[in-house]
Amino acid sequence: MKIEKKKVLKGSNANSIAKNAIAATLGLSAIFTMNACVETSSALRDEAEPDINGSNNTAVSSSSEEQASSSSSKIIDIPKSYAHYSSSVIEALSSAKQPNSSSSIISAGIPHAYSSSSTTLPSSSSPGVEIEIKPEIRPVIKDTLIPEIHLCDDPNNQNCRMLIQSMVTTLETNDIA
Amino acid sequence: MNLVLCLTEQCNLRCTYCYYKETQADRKTVMDDATLEQAIRIALDRTIFFKQQYLNITFFGGEPLLRRDAIYKGVGFAKALVANAIDEGRIEKDFNLKFAVNTNGTLFDDEFFDFCEREKFRIYLSLDGPEHHHDIARRTVNGTGSFKAIEKNIPRFVKLDAVALSTITRPHIDTVFESVKWLHEQGFQSLTTSVDFDGKWSGEDFDRLAIQYQKMALYWKECRKKGDKVFIGTIHDKVKLALINSRYRLYSCHVYNGAIGVSTNGNIFPCTRFITSNSNTRYVQGNVFTGFDETACEEIREFLDSDKKECEGCDIRYRCCAHECACTSFYTTGSIEGVSPEVCTHERMLTEICDTLLEQLDSRI
Numbered sequence: 117m118k119i120e121k122k123k124v125l126k127g128s129n130a131n132s133i134a135k136n137a138i139a140a141t142l143g144l145s146a147i148f149t150m151n152a153c154v155e156t157s158s159a160l161r162d163e164a165e166p167d168i169n170g171s172n173n174t175a176v177s178s179s180s181e182e183q184a185s186s187s188s189s190k191i192i193d194i195p196k197s198y199a200h201y202s203s204s205v206i207e208a209l210s211s212a213k214q215p216n217s218s219s220s221i222i223s224a225g226i227p228h229a230y231s232s233s234s235t236t237l238p239s240s241s242s243p244g245v246e247i248e249i250k251p252e253i254r255p256v257i258k259d260t261l262i263p264e265i266h267l268c269d270d271p272n273n274q275n276c277r278m279l280i281q282s283m284v285t286t287l288e289t290n291d292i293a
Numbered sequence: 294m295n296l297v298l299c300l301t302e303q304c305n306l307r308c309t310y311c312y313y314k315e316t317q318a319d320r321k322t323v324m325d326d327a328t329l330e331q332a333i334r335i336a337l338d339r340t341i342f343f344k345q346q347y348l349n350i351t352f353f354g355g356e357p358l359l360r361r362d363a364i365y366k367g368v369g370f371a372k373a374l375v376a377n378a379i380d381e382g383r384i385e386k387d388f389n390l391k392f393a394v395n396t397n398g399t400l401f402d403d404e405f406f407d408f409c410e411r412e413k414f415r416i417y418l419s420l421d422g423p424e425h426h427h428d429i430a431r432r433t434v435n436g437t438g439s440f441k442a443i444e445k446n447i448p449r450f451v452k453l454d455a456v457a458l459s460t461i462t463r464p465h466i467d468t469v470f471e472s473v474k475w476l477h478e479q480g481f482q483s484l485t486t487s488v489d490f491d492g493k494w495s496g497e498d499f500d501r502l503a504i505q506y507q508k509m510a511l512y513w514k515e516c517r518k519k520g521d522k523v524f525i526g527t528i529h530d531k532v533k534l535a536l537i538n539s540r541y542r543l544y545s546c547h548v549y550n551g552a553i554g555v556s557t558n559g560n561i562f563p564c565t566r567f568i569t570s571n572s573n574t575r576y577v578q579g580n581v582f583t584g585f586d587e588t589a590c591e592e593i594r595e596f597l598d599s600d601k602k603e604c605e606g607c608d609i610r611y612r613c614c615a616h617e618c619a620c621t622s623f624y625t626t627g628s629i630e631g632v633s634p635e636v637c638t639h640e641r642m643l644t645e646i647c648d649t650l651l652e653q654l655d656s657r658i
Contacts, residue, residue, distance in 0.1 A: 117496040117503075121637045123607040124644070133655035135536045141654060142517040144533060 295349045295547055296336035297554040298367065299568050300324050300360040306397050306439055308419075309430040310462050310489040312566065312624055313355070320355075322557040322570045329363055331581040332555040333371050337378060339585075343550050347389040348375070351417075353554075353565065358400035368392055368412055393417060397431070398450065399442035406449050416455035418443075421465065422472025429464050451480035459486045463498050469505035474512060477523055485526030490625045490635050503642050510650045531612055531647035540611030541618065542597060548619050549594045555581060563593045566620035576629070593619070596629050603632045613640040 138144075301323040302313065313320070324332075333350065340348050350371055352364050371390060378384045393415040409416060420443060421427040428438025457476045461469055469486065476484050486509075488494075488502075506527070513528045534541060547564065554562040558570045561578040576593065579585040601616050610616040615625075615636035625633035 117499050117638060117642060119494065119496055119499070119634050119638050121603065121632055121634045122641060123604070124609045124641055125606070126608060133651055138651060138654045139536050142514065142532070143520065143522050144517075144536060 294336055294340040294343065294345055294347070294550075295351065295552040296332065297351045297353045297552065297565050297568065298324065298329065298332055299353050299355065299554070299556050299570075300329070300357045300363045300367075301355040302557060302570060303359050304354060304356040304397070305359065305399060305434065306356065307432055307434050307436075308397075308460075309432070310460055310491070313569075323360060324363060324555075324557040324559075326363075326366060328555070328557070328559040328581060329367055330370050332553075332559065333367065333374060335561075335581050335584075336553050337371075337374055339550075339553065341378070341383055346385065346387070347391065349391045349393060351393040351395060353395050353568070356397055356400065357394055358396055358405065361405065364394070365408075391415065395419070397439065397443075398446060399439055401446050401449070406446075406453070410453060414453070416450060416453055418450055418455045418457055419460070420447075420450075420457045420476065421459045422468065423475045426465060426468045426472045426475075430460065430462055447479055454482065457481040457484035459484065460489055461486050461502070462489045462491075463494065466498060466501045466505065469502065470508040470512070473509055473525060473527075477516070477525075482522070483524040483526075485524075488639060490621070490633060490639070492625070492633075492635060494635050494639075496638070499638055499642055502639075503646065506643055506646050510646055514650060514654070527643070528647055528650075531644055532651060534612045535648065535651060541614065541616075542611075549590065549597055553578075561585065564620050566624045575627075576623070593629070601630060601632060609641065609644045612644055613637070615640055 302320050303323065304311070304313075304320070336350070337348055348371070350367065352360075352367065354360075357364060371392075375384065375388060375390045379386055379388060392412055394409070395417045396419070398418045398420060408414075419431070421429070421431060424438065424440040424444070427440045427443075431439045433439055433442075459469075459472060459476065465472075473484065473486065509525060510528045513523065513525045516523045530541070533539075549563065552564050554565055554568040556562065556568045556570045559581040560570070561580060562568045563576055563578060567574070567576050576589065577586065578589050578593070596619055600610065604610040604613070604616045607613070607616070613636075614621045615632050619629045621636060622629045622631050622633070625631070625636055
């Protein structure tokens with residue numbers, strides 16, 4: 117392959133596959149709720165059992181190369197000038213579909229939960245100095261392996277008291293409980 | 294809130310891929326007690342302001358075990374501070390205070406293992422794989438391999454559910470899968486790999502790495518299907534994000550209101566890769582003694598809220614580190630808005646492998 121910047125268009129069929137069934141097979145719980153801690157907590161209890169009777173326990177090494185060449189991706193060069201696509205085009209191309217939640221805090225996968233009014237916070241380090249911060253609510257994402265990824269801090273939601281065990285490392289790749 | 298404390302820039306190893314080797318001022322600075330305590334105070338205040346119910350404190354370096362004294366002081370100070378805040382009604386009784394350490398594992402002994410066990414530390418262990426793989430890059434100051442210094446401690450690290458972090462450089466490529474499998478066989482249930490993007494990777498290198506990733510993906514899948522919930526972040530992340538229709542930034546990038554990195558001189562940064570005591574750097578968010586620079590913080594918040602124009606229309610951008618990870622963008626391009634061709638190529642390759650895995654699973658269900 118060539119080292120270059122490319123855009124992937126219609127990269128896979130990942131959007132149409134049976135995600136819940138696959139998640140169950142892998143022992144994952146494909147749960148994504150926005151600002152819905154109660155639902156998330158209850159849903160987690162329905163953790164899917166891994167499919168220990170899976171019939172496709174193929175050998176790792178022998179079949180790996182067979183996957184290498186399959187690609188349904190269509191790739192285009194990233195334009196040198198920043199082309200501005202219309203939001204509808206971007207939406208059509210995006211694989212990051214909107215969650216089913218009716219919450220209005222997500223737009224094109226981007227949280228917009230910032231309070232319209234900012235709040236001042238006294239600086240602990242400098243008496244008399246005030247810093248201005250805009251509080252926000254961020255989503256809860258949970259699964260059975262990476263549980264308690266907790267950025268939901270709705271002060272009015274008494275159910276939102278879950279443990280966070282967040283990984284902050286050189287890699288910044290994950291939260292691992 | 295996650296607080297990352299760079300206790301020292303000193304390290305007893307000289308790993309070839311260490312990203313601090315060029316960004317740290319002189320590798321000599323250490324965090325003093327006043328800075329340590331003020332960093333914890335300001336992190337707790339920030340946590341309370343955001344109405345979060347947790348504070349995770351990660352001891353970071355350099356090699357933080359060179360500053361055991363500071364780790365002990367930090368834990369004691371944080372526990373007392375939180376207890377006081379509970380007494381004052383500033384936080385609730387079920388507030389979670391947790392500790393973690395990023396370490397090369399060479400300086401652990403029974404006393405420190407006992408301490409970590411008692412304080413329920415999460416240990417992030419830089420362990421690339423078996424000796425022949427690990428010692429490629431992780432060397433002592435004398436140039437010898439560091440594996441032997443860790444080997445005897447592996448069972449204890451496993452017992453404490455340490456997370457193994459394995460870095461991939463070009464000389465590592467052909468033994469990547471073997472090393473991941475070895476780590477799992479040692480008992481590590483949480484592990485991940487990370488590429489050292491140094492600007493020198495070739496397409497041929499990534500072709501070879503793709504073969505390793507394919508083996509890793511199949512191995513992860515088979516383990517999971519058998520009920521072994523091993524976490525191999527390299528594959529798991531991409532698969533999970535596809536399954537949950539989420540984006541990387543929402544659960545991995547903690548910049549702005551989820552993380553504070555503090556350098557030895559008290560400067561505040563958005564995340565780990567930014568931390569340096571060097572004065573000539575970007576994205577300083579303030580200093581623990583003077584407070585946050587809200588203009589600088591706003592720049593980081595805007596990153597969370599926006600797409601990179603270069604990536605508009607790209608189907609995998611929300612699962613792509615080149616687009617989603619501020620740290621990766623910063624260290625590969627010098628800007629959180631930059632896109633590295635190397636990272637872009639890697640992410641396309643890895644995403645395709647993971648999506649192929651998903652499609653194969655789908656066809657069998």
